[in-house]
Amino acid sequence: MTSQKSSLRxxxxxxxxxxxxxxxxxxxxxxxxxxxxxxxxxxxTLDRQMERSLHHIAxxxxxxxxxxxxxxxxDRNETLFYKVLRSDPARFVPIIYAPTLARACKVFSHxxxxxxxxxxxxxMKGRIAEVLRNWPESDVRTICVTTxxxxxxxxxxxxxxxxxxxxxxxxxxxxxxxPPRSLLPIQLDIGTTNxxxxxxxxxxxxxxxxxxxxxxxxxxxxFVQAVQExxxxxxxxxxxxxxxxxxxYLARYRDRVLCYNDDIQGTAAVTxxxxxxxxxxxxxxxxxxxxLFLGAGSxxxxxxxxxxxxxxxxxxxxxxxxxxxxxxxxxxxxETSRTDLLPEQRRFAKEAAPTQDLLATIRxxxxxxxxxxxxxxxxFNQAVIKEMATLNERPIIFSLSLxxxxxxxxxxxxYTWSEGRALFAGGIQxxxxxxxxxxxxxxxxxxxxxxxxxxxxxxxxxxxxITDELIIEAAKALTDQVDEIALERGRLxxxxxxxxxxxxTSAVRLAEFIFDKGMARVDRPNDIRAWIEKQxxxxxx
Numbered sequence: 001m002t003s004q005k006s007s008l009r010x011x012x013x014x015x016x017x018x019x020x021x022x023x024x025x026x027x028x029x030x031x032x033x034x035x036x037x038x039x040x041x042x043x044x045t046l047d048r049q050m051e052r053s054l055h056h057i058a059x060x061x062x063x064x065x066x067x068x069x070x071x072x073x074x075d076r077n078e079t080l081f082y083k084v085l086r087s088d089p090a091r092f093v094p095i096i097y098a099p100t101l102a103r104a105c106k107v108f109s110h111x112x113x114x115x116x117x118x119x120x121x122x123x124m125k126g127r128i129a130e131v132l133r134n135w136p137e138s139d140v141r142t143i144c145v146t147t148x149x150x151x152x153x154x155x156x157x158x159x160x161x162x163x164x165x166x167x168x169x170x171x172x173x174x175x176x177x178x179p180p181r182s183l184l185p186i187q188l189d190i191g192t193t194n195x196x197x198x199x200x201x202x203x204x205x206x207x208x209x210x211x212x213x214x215x216x217x218x219x220x221x222x223f224v225q226a227v228q229e230x231x232x233x234x235x236x237x238x239x240x241x242x243x244x245x246x247x248x249y250l251a252r253y254r255d256r257v258l259c260y261n262d263d264i265q266g267t268a269a270v271t272x273x274x275x276x277x278x279x280x281x282x283x284x285x286x287x288x289x290x291x292l293f294l295g296a297g298s299x300x301x302x303x304x305x306x307x308x309x310x311x312x313x314x315x316x317x318x319x320x321x322x323x324x325x326x327x328x329x330x331x332x333x334x335e336t337s338r339t340d341l342l343p344e345q346r347r348f349a350k351e352a353a354p355t356q357d358l359l360a361t362i363r364x365x366x367x368x369x370x371x372x373x374x375x376x377x378x379x380f381n382q383a384v385i386k387e388m389a390t391l392n393e394r395p396i397i398f399s400l401s402l403x404x405x406x407x408x409x410x411x412x413x414x415y416t417w418s419e420g421r422a423l424f425a426g427g428i429q430x431x432x433x434x435x436x437x438x439x440x441x442x443x444x445x446x447x448x449x450x451x452x453x454x455x456x457x458x459x460x461x462x463x464x465x466i467t468d469e470l471i472i473e474a475a476k477a478l479t480d481q482v483d484e485i486a487l488e489r490g491r492l493x494x495x496x497x498x499x500x501x502x503x504x505t506s507a508v509r510l511a512e513f514i515f516d517k518g519m520a521r522v523d524r525p526n527d528i529r530a531w532i533e534k535q536x537x538x539x540x541x
Contacts, residue, residue, distance in 0.1 A: 008033075009033050009034040009035075010033070010034040010035065010038065011038060013033055013034075013035065014035070014038060014039070017074060017075045017076050017077055017078050017081075018078050018181070020076060020077050020078075021077065021079065021541050022039065022044075022049065022076070022077050022080070023039055023040060023042065023043065023044040023049060024043070024044055024045070024046055024049060024080075024541050025039065025043070026043055027043060046079070046080065046083055046539070046540060046541055047083075049077075049080050049083075050080065050083050050084050050087060053073060053080060053084050054084065054087075056069060057069060057070070057084075063094070063095050063100040063103075064100060064103050064104060066095050066100075067095050067096060067100050067101070067103075067104050068104075068111055068113075070084070070085070070092070070095065070096060071096075071113065071116075071166075072113060074116075074170075075113065075114055075116075078180060079539045079540070079541060080539070082173055082174065082180070082537070082539040083539040083540075085170070085174045086174055086500060086539065088497075089174055089175060089496060089497070089499045089500060090495070090496035090497045090499070092174070093171065093174065093175070093448060093496065093499070094429065096167050096170055096171070096174075097167045097168070097170075097171055097448070098152060098402055098403065098427075098428065098446070099402065099403045099404060099428055101152065101163055101164065101167050102151075102152040102153065102154060102402065102403045104163050105151055105152065105154060105157060105160050105161060105163040105164065106154060106157070106160065107160075108157075108159070108160035108161075108162060108163050108204075109159065109160055109197075109200065109202050109203045109204040109205075110202050112204060116162075116166050116185065117162065117165060117166055117184060117185030117186055117187065118131075118132070118134070118135060118184065118185070118186045118187070119159065119162070119186075119187045119189055120132075120186060120187070120188050120189065120223060121189045121206055122189070122190060122191070122206070122211060122215075122219060125218070125219055125222060126222070128222050128223050128226040129225075129226035129229050129230050132226055132227065132230040132231070133230055135184060137181055137182075137184070138231075139181075139182060139231075140182060140183070140184045140231040140234050141178075141182040141183070141231075141233070141234055141235065141458075141459050142169070142172065142178070142182065142183050142184070142234065142235045142237055142455055142458070142459065143183075143184045143185075143186055143227060143231070143234055143235070143236055143237065144164075144165035144168045144169050144183070144184075144185050144186070144237040144239050145165060145185075145186040145187075145188060145223075145236060145237070145238060145239065146161050146162070146164050146165050146186075146187060146188070146238075146239045146240045146241065147161070147187075147188045147189075147190050147210075147240075147241050147242065147245070148160060148161025148162070148164075148187065148189075148192065148205075148240065149161075149210075149240065149241050149242035149245060150240050150241065150242050150243060150246075150263075150298075151164055151240050152164070152240070152402050152403060153375045153401065153402050153403055153405075153406045155194070156192050156193045156194050156242070157192065157194060157197065158189065158191065158192030158194060158197055158203070158205040158206075159187055159189050159192075159203070159204050159205025159206075160197065160203075160204075160205070161187065161240055162185065162187040164239055164240050165185035165186060165187065165237075165239055166185045168185075168237070168239055168262070168451075169183040169184075169185050171448050171451075171452055172451070172452050172455045172456075173537055174452075174500075175448050175452035175453075175499045175500060175503045176451075176452025176453055176455050176456045176503040176504075176507065177452075177456060177500065177503065177504065177536035177537045177538065178452065178455050178456050178459050178536075178537060179459075179535075179536075179537040180537065182459060184231075188219070188220070188223065189205050189206050190206075190210045190211060190216060190219070191205070191206050191207075191208035191209050191210045191211070192205060192206075192209075192210070193209060193210060216245070220249060224236065224253060224257060227257075228257060233258065233462055233521070234258070235258045235259065235260075235455075235458050235466075236253070236257060236258065236259035236260075237259070237260060237261075237262060237451070237455075238250065238259065238260070238261040238262070238263075239261075239262050239263065240263060241261075241263070241298075243297040243298040244342065246261055246263055246264060246298040247264070247298050247301065247342070247344050249261075250264055250265075254465065254466070255465060256465075257465070258458070258463065258464060258465055258466065259465075259466065260454075260466045260471070261298070261302070262447055262450075262451050263298050263299055263302070264298050264299065264301070264302030265302055265306070265466075265468075265471050266447035266450045266451050266454075267299045267302060267303060267373070267400070267445075267447060268299075268302045268303040268305070268306035268307075268471065269306065269447075269450045269471045269472070269474050269475040269478075270445045270446065270447050270449050270450050270475070270478070270493075271303045271306075271371065271398060271400065271425075271445055272286075272303070272306055272307065272310060272472065272475040273445075273449065273450075273474075273475040273476070273478040273479045273493070274398060274425045274443060274445050274479075274492045274493060275289075275307075275369065275396065275398075276475065276476070276479040277479045277482050277487070277492040277493070278394075278396045278423040278425075278492055279396075280479075280482075280487060281394065281423060281487055282394050282396075282423075285314055286307065286310050286311050286314060287311040287314040287315065287316050287321070287324070289324065289367075289368045289369050289396075290324055290326075290365060290366060290367045290368050290369070291304070291307060291324060291325045291326065291367060291368075291369045291371065292326045292327075292328070292361065292362065292365055292367035292369070292370050292371070293325070293326070293327040293328065293371045293372075293373065294328050294358060294370070294371070294372045294373070294374040294376065294379055294380075294408060295327075295328075295329065295371075295372060295373035295374035295375070295376075295401070296327040296328065296329035296334055296345055296348075297329070297373065299373040299400070300327060300329075300371070300373045300374075301327075301342075301344050301345065301348075303371065303373070304325050304327060304348060305344075305468075306468065306471065306472065306475075307321070307325060308321040308322060308325070309468045309469075309472060310472055310475075311324065313472070322347055322348055325348055326348070326350060326361065326365050326367065327345070327348050328356075328358065328361060329345075329374075330374075330376075331356070332354055332355055332356035333350065333352060333354065333355050333356075333361055334348050334349045334350065335349055335350050335351070335352045335353070335354055336349045336350065336351055336352075337354060338354070352364070358379065358384060359383055359384055359387060362384065362387050362388065362391070363387065366391050367388070367391075368391075368392050368395070368396060369395075369396040369398075370384075370388055370395065370396070370397050370398070371398045371400065372398065372399045372400055372401055372407075372408030372409070373400050373401060374401060374408060375401045375402075375406040376401070376406070376408060377401070377405050377406045377407060377408070378408070378409065379408045379409075380397065380399060380408040380409035380413070380414070381409070382413070382417050384409075385397065385409065385413065385414055385417035385418055385422070386417055386418070388418065388422075389417070389418040389419065389421055389422070392421075393421065394421055394422070394423055395418055395421065395422050395423070396422075396423045397409070397414045397418070397422045397423070397424050398424070398425045398426075398445060399414065399424070399425075399426050399427065400425070400426065400427035400445055401427055402427045402428060403428065404428050407426060407427060407428065410426075410430055411424055411426055411430035411431070411433050411440070411442035412430070412433045414442075415433045415435055415440050415442075416433075416435060420435050420436070420438060420440065423490070423492065424440075424442050424443070424490075424492075425442065425443040425444065425445040425492050425493070426442055426443070426444055426445065427444070427445060427446070428444060428446075429442075429444040429446075429496070430442045430444075439489075440489075440490050441486075441489045441490050441491045442490070443490075443491055443492035443493040444493065444496070445492075445493070446493075448499065449478050449493055449494070449499070449502065450471075450474050450475070450478065450506075452499075452503040453474065453477070453478075453502070453503035453504070453505075453506030453507040453510060454466075454470075454471075454474050454506070454507075454510060456503065456504070456507035456532065456536065457506075457507040457508075457510035457511045457514060457532075459535070460507070460511055460522075460531070460532050460535050461511050461514045461515065461519070461520040461521070461522060462520060462521040462522050463514050463519040463520055463521065464519060464521065465519070467517075467519075469513075469517070470510065470513060470514065470517075470519075473509070473510060473513045474506060474510055477505070477506040477509040477510060478493070478494070478502070478506060481494045481502055481505060481506075482494055504529075504532070504533070504536070507532055508528055508529045508532055511528050511532060512528055515528070
């Protein structure tokens with residue numbers, strides 16, 4: 001029990017989910033803590049309590065109701081909540097995160113029960129540090145912060161986006177064993193462009209449009225500095241900001257404070273890991289490929305930038321690496337005659353005729369890798385997949401947009417239209433596909449393969465900044481955990497059932513990297529794995 005809550009007794013203790021054990025309190029604890037008569041007499045183990053919770057979950061009619069139940073469980077008994085989720089991450093991650101979380105965020109204000117995390121509003125400007133001190137924990141190591149500006153393909157949903165940092169940080173603990181007390185979800189409520197939400201009587205956020213860029217920049221700057229003051233050494237995890245804001249703030253703060261953007265760098269790392277694994281099948285190098293992206297927002301650009309960094313490590317120049325990458329967005333090919341390109345996009349602009357024709361672009365550029373981050377459902381149609389299969393014996397096709405309705409193609413489509421030759425990964429976990437008695441096991445390029453292990457390594461080592469080299473090392477740590485048997489089955493990522501062990505192994509490797517590069521702000525231990533395991537969270541009474 002934390003020092004702040006060690007004095008809780010009686011009903012106050014039972015009503016505090018952070019420290020409540022419910023029927024798990026021993027007879028001695030019940031006497032000393034004023035709990036006698038307040039709970040049923042039988043003392044239960046944590047495993048028995050989990051059995052009851054699993055029974056309750058099984059009775060729920062759908063995953064949204066299971067999401068609501070689980071979030072009420074964490075309010076009642078945090079230890080039991082994490083015990084349940086860590087018992088079967090492959091089952092529960094899709095409930096507390098994508099794809100169910102997209103549904104939950106759409107109705108977040110309608111299903112709201114009680115506060116979790118903090119809400120920082122524009123009218124707090126000038127006193128954000130004072131407000132942050134209202135948080136009951138002083139040793140906050142990671143803050144996941146969003147504006148709700150671009151949530152899981154839903155667009156700008158304002159305060160309803162708070163479900164994202166809550167769910168993301170829960171995965172830090174479920175998958176990465178990061179102690180939950182060190183994590184803080186924050187919503188920067190800057191208003192929303194969503195007029196329907198502003199008119200909804202149950203909407204919980206500020207009913208205003210977002211401010212001009214200059215005002216927003218001042219607000220974010222004060223927030224970042226307030227975090228440094230109130231929670232020194234805390235890592236800022238930027239999540240689901242509007243694309244232009246995401247790119248601008250990562251560029252502004254990545255070399256100044258300990259921070260990273262999961263939509264940009266996490267997506268890039270897990271995509272890079274999948275590509276490296278796929279190229280183990282082809283026995284080829286990253287620098288030998290030609291890449292075509294459908295989607296040139298923060299995720300596409302972040303992945304393209306990461307590929308440039310990785311190809312430069314293989315010996316290419318920056319210019320040579322950029323030449324191997326082609327991007328298209330909603331307005332077509334990124335080419336030099338366009339006047340609407342962001343600075344981050346211009347480095348990839350091609351000397352080519354304008355076009356919005358994906359199939360024609362494939363025929364002109366002859367890519368070996370096709371990556372979808374467009375949220376344009378069905379964009380990788382039969383003609384597109386067949387053309388990729390005509391150009392390549394083993395086409396690499398990643399359909400990464402969320403949720404499923406936004407996926408550029410399904411796993412079944414990719415395998416069927418390529419006659420089973422595609423090396424495929426999706427943004428969601430598609431079911432296995434059987435073609436002519438052969439079973440294909442599609443991988444999910446989900447960021448939870450990256451950020452929990454990275455989060456645990458950062459928690460333990462206290463680096464000053466997070467570099468691209470560290471992100472690339474996270475990708476390598478993941479791909480090295482895909483064995484040859486998995487490769488033969490077409491798996492590009494480790495099984496989700498192993499995610500806790502995968503994250504721990506990645507964390508150890510990343511901690512070694514941080515120490516080797518002299519980035520850590522703590523002394524190097526003799527046995528890094530034992531040292532990290534000692535700091536890792538394990539739910540128990």
